[in-house]
Amino acid sequence: MESITSVAELPALARHESSNGGKWERLTRDYRVAEFAISVIMYGFALFFAKIQVAQREIPNIEVQLNATTSVWARDPTINNKEKAQQVPMIALVGIGVGAPVIVNLFINYALPKFHRVRIIPHDVRDFFLTIVQSTSMATLLTQFTKNMTGRFRPCFYDMCKWNYDVVWDGVTNLCQSASGEKEGRKSFPSGHASFAFATMLVLTGKLNSTSSGITYASSGSLSTDQESELGKPTNARNEYVVNVHNRANNNGN
Structure with a gap:
């Protein structure tokens, strides 16, 4: 017997596959x-x-000439x-x-x-x-x-x-x-x-x-509005520090 899947079940299957x-x-x-x-x-x-x-x-080798016909070979000291x-x-x-x-x-x-x-x-x-x-x-x-x-x-x-x-080297x-x-x-x-x-x-x-x-902090201990926009809100900032920044922004607007 063929299995029949209703149209209503298709979106659920699609959502399940997409979620996976x-x-x-x-x-x-x-x-x-x-x-x-x-x-x-x-x-x-x-x-x-x-x-x-x-x-x-x-x-590498070093040739040491003993006479006109004889040479010996030495190891490279480096x-x-x-x-x-x-x-x-x-x-x-x-x-x-x-x-x-x-x-x-x-x-x-x-x-x-x-x-x-x-x-x-x-x-x-x-x-x-x-x-x-x-x-x-x-x-x-x-x-x-x-x-x-x-x-x-x-x-x-x-x-x-x-x-x-122990072996005499030939170079x-x-x-x-x-x-x-x-x-x-x-x-x-x-x-x-x-x-x-x-x-x-x-x-x-x-x-x-x-x-x-x-x-980088201002000498007063608070960030300027430009610095605040760059750095974001400090993680352990005190409430008065945040209020101070907003007050300064409001005063500049007035």
Whole structure:
């Protein structure tokens, strides 16, 4: 038996479908899903460039001529340093680079309004976190791409690649014994630490600059009418402060 749907039921079904579509569209818009997804994709490309083969530069050598017919080959002293532990570990870099801006932003949005007049920007925490994610993803992608295309040797290349010092080098043969160490030893430029720190601290600097420049009060302790229209009503303004502004506007009109 065929099912019969009355005409009266069609608008209800349409409203139900549109409400579901509108709900997902609203959630996607409110949580900036598309922007976050693009950032995740950029992280994926950065991981791709980090895993593929690095540009293979010829290992530098120094020819030492012993006589008219004999020469020996020496290692380049600029990449013959000993590998040392990182002064700033990766976990500290990410923790401080991301943690400091996030903590400052939370302080500005939730703690500062309790004792200072500030302008509250809708969805500021969400948008600030999105900016951090976008900035670091773009910096990571560009850094890994450039590292892969450049293949510049680190100052401790021989030590990182476990160079075989027991064999007399002919100036050509690759005597590295660690493939992973050799690959990492060819990623000297650009600095991943510097690019990540720059990406996060630049966002923090912009936030602090906008916050400090956006809170400008007259010397009397009240905003002018022009400033009030720009900044909006302060979150913790006293009643007499608001009355004072309106009284000044009325007096100017009279």
